[in-house]
Amino acid sequence: MGYLKKKTGVYYLINAVLVFLLFFVLLNLINNRIINRTSTQILTLICINIILAVSLNLVTGVLGQLVLGHAGFMLVGAYTSALFTMNIGLDLKIAFPISLVLAGLMAAVFGVIIGIPALRLKGDYLAIITLGFGEIIRVIANNLKITNGAMGLSGIKSLSTTKNPSPMFIYAYALAALTVFLMFTFGRSRHGRAVIAIREDEIAAESMGINTTYYKLFTFVLAAFFAGVAGGVFAHQIGVIDPSKFDFNRSVEILIMVVLGGMGSITGSVISATVLTWLPEQLREFSKYRLLVYSIILILVMLFKPSGLLGRYEISIPKFLDKLFARITKKTAKTKTGGA
Amino acid sequence: MDFFNHIINGLGLGSIYALVALGYTMVYGIVKLINFAHGDIIMVGGYMVYLIMVKWGLPIWLAVPASIVICAFTGMLVERVAYRRLLVHNAARISLLITAMGVSIFLQNAFMLIFGTDPKLMPPLFQAEPFKLGSFELASTTVINIVVSVIMMIGLNLLVNKTKIGKAMIATSEDSSAAKLMGINTNRVISFTFAIGSALAAVAALLYCNTYPQIKPSMGNLLGLKAFVAAVFGGIGSIPGAMLGGYLLGVIESLTKAYVSTTLTDAVVFGILIIILLVKPAGILGKNRKEKV
Numbered sequence: 208m209g210y211l212k213k214k215t216g217v218y219y220l221i222n223a224v225l226v227f228l229l230f231f232v233l234l235n236l237i238n239n240r241i242i243n244r245t246s247t248q249i250l251t252l253i254c255i256n257i258i259l260a261v262s263l264n265l266v267t268g269v270l271g272q273l274v275l276g277h278a279g280f281m282l283v284g285a286y287t288s289a290l291f292t293m294n295i296g297l298d299l300k301i302a303f304p305i306s307l308v309l310a311g312l313m314a315a316v317f318g319v320i321i322g323i324p325a326l327r328l329k330g331d332y333l334a335i336i337t338l339g340f341g342e343i344i345r346v347i348a349n350n351l352k353i354t355n356g357a358m359g360l361s362g363i364k365s366l367s368t369t370k371n372p373s374p375m376f377i378y379a380y381a382l383a384a385l386t387v388f389l390m391f392t393f394g395r396s397r398h399g400r401a402v403i404a405i406r407e408d409e410i411a412a413e414s415m416g417i418n419t420t421y422y423k424l425f426t427f428v429l430a431a432f433f434a435g436v437a438g439g440v441f442a443h444q445i446g447v448i449d450p451s452k453f454d455f456n457r458s459v460e461i462l463i464m465v466v467l468g469g470m471g472s473i474t475g476s477v478i479s480a481t482v483l484t485w486l487p488e489q490l491r492e493f494s495k496y497r498l499l500v501y502s503i504i505l506i507l508v509m510l511f512k513p514s515g516l517l518g519r520y521e522i523s524i525p526k527f528l529d530k531l532f533a534r535i536t537k538k539t540a541k542t543k544t545g546g547a
Numbered sequence: 548m549d550f551f552n553h554i555i556n557g558l559g560l561g562s563i564y565a566l567v568a569l570g571y572t573m574v575y576g577i578v579k580l581i582n583f584a585h586g587d588i589i590m591v592g593g594y595m596v597y598l599i600m601v602k603w604g605l606p607i608w609l610a611v612p613a614s615i616v617i618c619a620f621t622g623m624l625v626e627r628v629a630y631r632r633l634l635v636h637n638a639a640r641i642s643l644l645i646t647a648m649g650v651s652i653f654l655q656n657a658f659m660l661i662f663g664t665d666p667k668l669m670p671p672l673f674q675a676e677p678f679k680l681g682s683f684e685l686a687s688t689t690v691i692n693i694v695v696s697v698i699m700m701i702g703l704n705l706l707v708n709k710t711k712i713g714k715a716m717i718a719t720s721e722d723s724s725a726a727k728l729m730g731i732n733t734n735r736v737i738s739f740t741f742a743i744g745s746a747l748a749a750v751a752a753l754l755y756c757n758t759y760p761q762i763k764p765s766m767g768n769l770l771g772l773k774a775f776v777a778a779v780f781g782g783i784g785s786i787p788g789a790m791l792g793g794y795l796l797g798v799i800e801s802l803t804k805a806y807v808s809t810t811l812t813d814a815v816v817f818g819i820l821i822i823i824l825l826v827k828p829a830g831i832l833g834k835n836r837k838e839k840v
Binding site for chain 2: 267271272273275320321323324325327328331332334335336338339340342343346347350455459462466470495496498499501502503505506509510513
């Protein structure tokens with residue numbers, strides 16, 4: 208056991224080093240203008256989508272419940288944080304992080320309101336109720352005065368400037384890394400194991416003394432929180448938000464990232480979020496067909512590989528290195544014995 | 548008198564919801580699937596009438612049955628292509644739901660590419676003078692909606708309770724593996740259920756186009772969602788429940804529009820769903836089934 212624990216520690220360390228390494232490389236490239244403005248924006252959007260996909264994966268993959276209104280939580284977060292930074296009059300450097308926390312909390316409150324009726328029941332009510340929520344929240348945002356109706360909010364200040372293009376990326380990257388880390392540890396914690404038990408067999412889990420409603424709600428609200436935070440970063444990244452940016456298609460895009468990457472696989476979500484954000488930017492002329500293609504992929508994946516492309520498999524670089532080292536040491540050991 | 552008028556209008560609107568809700572409830576009763584694509588079948592029905600009547604200029608007596616048949620076939624096709632494999636392999640519920648979602652997005656985007664995103668105007672289908680009762684006037688569309696929906700429901704009840712295939716449907720929804728052992732071809736029953744549900748959706752599409760003469764690719768979204776709320780309201784899986792839920796939802800919506808707010812009706816409908824799930828999750832006429840391990 209002690210050996211295993213030590214090994215996990217080393218794994219975490221290697222992963223952390225790799226994440227920091229990637230971060231500094233990208234940061235330097237951005238600051239030295241080798242990655243231009245548009246590409247920086249795409250990188251930031253990739254990070255935002257990673258937050259969204261990984262958090263949705265928590266509910267869809269780990270808990271096994273379908274959520275069709277993730278964009279709704281994003282909308283709540285985006286408006287909350289944008290309205291906060293626009294009206295508070297604080298320096299943006301201080302106001303922005305506070306606004307992100309508020310955005311997450313607000314989305315979490317909505318998550319509780321929706322989650323309690325939907326998750327107390329067995330069955331698929333969460334899917335339909337979140338679908339409804341996504342539609343209704345948009346209708347409400349379209350009609351309220353504070354959200355400026357269909358015109359939306361404009362002039363949301365970004366931390367990035369032409370002189371200093373990196374702050375938004377730093378925030379997005381750090382939050383994405385944090386989300387991935389939290390989701391990863393969540394899956395291996397007491398809570399995570401309870402949630403996996405619920406996914407596998409709700410009745411059995413309940414009879415083992417797991418408070419199913421509590422854990423289901425907890426997971427759902429956690430995902431809503433991160434969606435809200437992602438919405439907050441998104442609002443400040445693009446500067447102009449209106450309800451149509453958070454429509455049903457947006458929820459579907461996040462869902463397909465999760466499904467394609469593998470339901471339950473965090474690294475799968477990260478990879479598919481990266482590819483599915485980057486690819487459409489390169490194939491702009493095909494944007495008309497994007498959702499048609501997405502829907503066909505969705506159906507085909509479900510029919511032939513229902514767990515998604517990666518399933519629950521996690522790609523792990525440390526493990527890979529471990530295997531590599533093991534092979535090399537084996538080889539050297541062999542040659543040594545052969546030589547003797 | 549105004550109040551009475553709103554209620555009648557609500558019943559007219561509720562007729563459409565009820566017909567769509569029947570499709571949801573029948574499919575849910577048999578395969579325990581929330582068929583997200585059901586709302587889009589309405590859209591298919593609407594566009595078929597548009598295609599046949601406006602684009603090809605054929606008469607209405609041809610367009611109406613044709614669109615109903617096409618919708619029934621679309622429903623069967625969707626079941627055969629997208630759901631059958633998962634149902635036979637007893638796949639996880641979430642896979643079925645995601646597939647249904649995929650079908651819904653596919654239908655919407657396919658029609659968007661074929662017909663364009665802009666709304667299309669429909670010619671009036673069935674026209675009649677408003678009905679007058681003293682000082683009281685009723686729009687012909689409302690009366691047609693109510694009459695057609697009642698006829699459809701009587702027909703459906705006869706079909707389910709009196710015919711062989713109807714009994715097979717009941718048996719399959721009670722216990723599909725036992726039904727299989729009794730020699731019922733459950734795959735055929737499921738296929739037939741999708742066909743009937745989709746045909747009813749096509750009728751709803753006709754009534755909808757007659758009442759609100761405009762169609763667009765995303766029209767099935769909200770309509771489908773509301774019909775689903777109606778099905779849950781009445782008790783999902785129960786056929787009389789879907790009818791009752793549909794009419795009630797129509798009346799509630801009409802009264803909300805008249806007395807509360809026109810823009811927030813959708814939010815009110817959604818609020819109803821939350822309240823039902825909190826207070827009586829089985830719906831008004833639904834049975835509380837004990838889950839056996």
